[in-house]
Amino acid sequence: MTTSPSPVWDPSQYLRHEGHRTRPFADLLSRITPATPPARIADLGCGAGNATALLAxxxxxxxxxxxxxxxxxxxxxxxxxxxxxxxxYAEASTWAPAPASYDLIVSNALLQWVPGHASLIEGWLEGLTPGGTFAFQVPGNFDAPSHTILAGLRESPRWRSRLSGTGDRAAAVLAPADYLSLLTSLGCAADVWETTYLQLLTGEDPVLDWVKGTALRPVLTALADDEEAAAAFTAEYATALREAYPPGPAGTVFPFRRIFAVAVRP
Incomplete structure (x- = not known):
């Protein structure tokens, strides 16, 4: 398996689908109901800041x-x-809030990029004031064609030597029930749920355009020094995505499952 560099992010590409990407955070935010307004908030994995602005x-x-x-x-x-x-700047894998330093810690579509993040949650909870809230959402769509096709291409004979394992996050996210068990075992009152958004995307190769902002970033980073290879991989991936997600009269339907959790520290 290759050693994957950290993906290089393209804010402009990521924000091309800002509405669809921000909606899950808005839905998560609507379920956060602290008894008193939080005085200190941490947004772990803030990205381009557009979701953080909703907190403000x-x-x-x-x-x-x-x-x-x-x-x-x-x-x-x-x-x-x-x-x-x-x-x-902070690395989520090493970020450690001081004890009782935040009233609310949120994380939006980050934890799937942090292997072993479940083992970090207890420490983050300790960074909450009594009665504080930890809330997050993560993708739960790693068995969708957008991801299984990508994984298959990375492991194909043509690309295996350069891309095997690159950006593989299928095992990073827990099942909703496992998040619930973890949070309640740590003494939290927890609400965990999942939602599948039927996102209607428009334009040419819209699903490819979506993944260029997220799932495809590790591959594009790994092939950044070889434009010809990056173009060849992207073209092969695009062809398969067109078959998996054919356009309809109003656009291309791209189902996207997400997992949510809101946990309140005792």
Whole structure:
């Protein structure tokens, strides 16, 4: 198996589907109902900052920090910075909030990129004030054609030597019931659910355009020094995606399952 470099993110590509990408966070936010408004909030994996801005709109008096390990995303996020909102570099795998330092920690579509993240949750909970909330959402669509086709291509004879295992996150996300068991075993009152969004995408090769912002990033990063190979892989992937997701009269339906959790510390 190859050693995958950290994916290089393209904020502009990621935000081409901003509405669909932000909707799950808005849905998660609607289920966060603290007894008192949070004074300090951490957004772990803030990306381009557009979702973090929703936190600032919901709780304008809170001190909010968005954390991410992508310099490209953090530069883009600075447009939202203000008196009570800032952004900082952090690796989620090593980020450790001080005990009882936050009233709310949120994470939006990040944890699938953090192998073994389940073992980190207890430490993050310890960073909450009593009665504080930890809330997150992660994709649950790794058995969808968009991902199984990508995995199959990476392991095919043509690409295996360069891409085997690159960006493989299928085992990173737990089943919803396992998240519920974990959070309740840590003493939290937890609400865990899943939703499948039937996203209607438009334009040429819209599913490919979507994955160029997320799932395809590790491959594009691994092939960044070989434009011809990157173009060949992308073309092969695009052909298979067209067959798996044929366009309809109003666009291409791209089902996307997501897993949500809201946990309140005792």
């Amino acid at each position: 709109s919901r709780w304008p008096d809170a001190r909010i920090t968005g954390y991410d390990n992508s310099r490209e995303m953090l530069v883009k996020a600075q447009q939202y910075a203000g008196e009570n909102l800032d952004f900082a």
